[in-house]
Amino acid sequence: MGRRLLLIEDEPNIIEALSFILTRDGWTVHTHADGATAAARVKSGAPEVVVLDAMLPGRSGFDILRDLRADPATAQVPVLMLTARGQDKDRDLALRLGATQYMTKPFANAEVVAEVRRLAGG
């Protein structure tokens, strides 16, 4: 049983690719596609790292991040935010809301793996 990672993303083919590369890197990958229930899923699943898409059905990634940081149970979990928006203001917003790291789509697989490892402390 590897270390637990929760991938919150709604695009099936992105989920499949990221799950594949992270599983190969030794992670036990759980996935969740609904924004509205994502924060509760983080709380119940207690993952070591969260990879969070900014644009989700039900509730935006930014709102989910705000919820996570407001709850003491999830305030410290490392969150890698993935977003399609490249503007500085979105990066600033994500970091201000407490994202541990921020990555713009489209990303290289190796970058995601390296970043996730770094967030989990190597």
Next chain:
Amino acid sequence: MAERQPTGTRIRERRQERGLRQAELAQSVGISPSYLNLIEHGHRRIGGKLLADIARALDLDPVALGEGPDGGRVQALRVAAAGAVEPLRPAPELARAQELADRFPGWAALLARQGARIEVLERRVAELAGRLTHDHDLAQALHQVISGVTAIRAASDILAENPDLDRDWQGRFLQNIRTDSETLAEASRALVRFLEAPERATAASRSPQEEAERWLDARDHHLPEVEVGGWPSGLPDGPAGSAVLAWSRRYAADAARLPLEPFAAAAREAGYDPAILARALDEPFARVLRRLASMPGGEGWPAMGLVICDSSGTVTHLRAFDGLDLPRSGGCPLWPLHEAFAQPGRAVRAFAALPGQGAPRLICHAVAVPREEPDPDMPPLMEGTMLVMSAPPGPSVGDRLVGPTCRICPRQACPARREPSILG
């Protein structure tokens, strides 16, 4: 509207004289800047307490701020002066606006009309900027493009970095790449349609030519009255009406040489091939192209588009067709329409393939010929005409790999590229 403008314009003039920003004045009288903007542009009538408050804030007599005796012309001049982006030196002599209107009514009317036009265009620019920022369709299309690219990149990275991947996984990722590229192609086309979106343009921002083409679009470019020697009815107003009439004159001359019934029969027999038709009927190729695009269609008749341009490449007439993404000017030079100018009088037949999977592929027939009879004192005024119809999917060797404008064309290595694409 005219009688509502004076108060707003005076508020705007006075506010600018005093160096106040809209937000500052709005805040001081307890209204939003956008509401003040509506008042200043005459879109909201005000009175009572708000008028008194604004008059006080601007140190004016409320009566003087209310509706005054100025005529519409004078008021329009004031509006034009108020629309100046920067303070003018010397400043317009607002106190002598009446005198200007009386002494030079033509110039005054021109100034007023230009001022009104600038306002319309400013509103249009604001509307477009708002659309780019908030439009749901655009956001959706961009999201699809980014998601598609991300998924394709991730899957192709996996395939490239894991040559030992078992066949099942390979098959799955290849299939994902295929479905994502289809989604991406559709999203890219949606994006291009959005960015061009001529149908969304308001009447104020359309040229007379575009207005005329919309009028013709509504009639499928077939004019039954002109076919029988008459003139079209229900023409649009102003210059657009003149443009329709000019086109109708040309249409009438074509119809006189190539009457509807026999021409339609000959076209069917020739398999809609304009080269065969032109030879069989001994008529100029360009006329045959125009005539084919003006037929009423019917059973088995293929859909056709038509584009005419001058030698600067500026489109002067367009019958729209899916894939015929030609802007008024600055379009892709690889269309056979432009190729025809290289050998005037020579009929060009070529396939044109638009970028992207599933994008339209067209068969194009084009020719460039002098527009007028030769004049020894003038260079020839050339005109290119191109008829398009759908072609089976391709592309094939020899296809002209055309695109929309360079800014939104994904063919990065295109030798005809004039400027970088925003698509990467």
